[in-house]
Amino acid sequence: MSMSSHELDAPPWLRVESTIMATARAIRQSYDQRFNDLDLNLSEASVLAYVAEHGALSQTHIAKSLGLGRAATGALIDVLEDRALVQRETDPDDRRVWLVEITIAGKELVEEVYVRDQILRKQLRNGITRQERQQLAAVLVRLGNNLASVLAEEIETT
Template sequence: MGQDVSKELRLGFLVHDVSRMRRSMVDRALKPMGLTRSQWWVLAFLSRRDGMPQVVLADQLDIGKVAVGALIDRLEAHGLVERQHDPGDRRVKRIYLTQVGDKLIRDIRTNVAEVERSIIEGIGDTDIDAAVRALRSMKSNLLALLSTSKADQDDGAGIFDTPIE
């Protein structure tokens, strides 16, 4: 890449490219299981936080409520997840992995572990630890920036509410 691109920008492109290519490799590994990327992504989120409310799951996946509802419908039809009403608020639907879904998650992890080993082949533990620390710091910074910008959006002041001087 040319000298006119900053190292920060190059890092951003590299993180994006690695993430995109990693998803493609995981897709390839999970294709024989009959799972789409969206489906395994839902299952992966639930494996980390089972019983998540459907609207929170949509937010975490950064997709619309209707889209996540359709995904859950398909996963539910295959016996991988089930919806349950929240005991404290019957309007809230929580999504849980079934036993079949839980077993599938274990199979997914086995397949993905092979992919991950291939991806980091030849990279030493020290470099991996440094990369993890750097990415965690970047994630923390992004979460702080996103929560700040969300608070700014929620204050009610829009672009057209500010007087032009």
């Protein structure tokens, strides 16, 4: 394939979308590796860090904020609760709702998660300028908006 070939003519494994997906998988694997000895994966660490940062939240709020399904979020919270890293408490305003809050053990563990996250992000961004990161973020936001439109159209036609 020559440099002048149009991106759409490229084989599937060379298209931008494939590169984005492969990069996302590699990022997830890198985080999972970094958190492995903490007995956490990226999803569990994300829930733990989110609750540490925002305080007691409903499972539904956590799911929406992190872009996860409610059932998947519930399973992640179960794992964290079994390890005494978070606990569920009844919402005083609505007894039907459970609030998830971080425990002391969770706070201690999330500090190590933050340290490892900072180190890995520095490594991932090596050789990439702030301006390049901002440009990439802007392109990814536009791509995300396009995807949202495509998904909305598909829902309307089904």
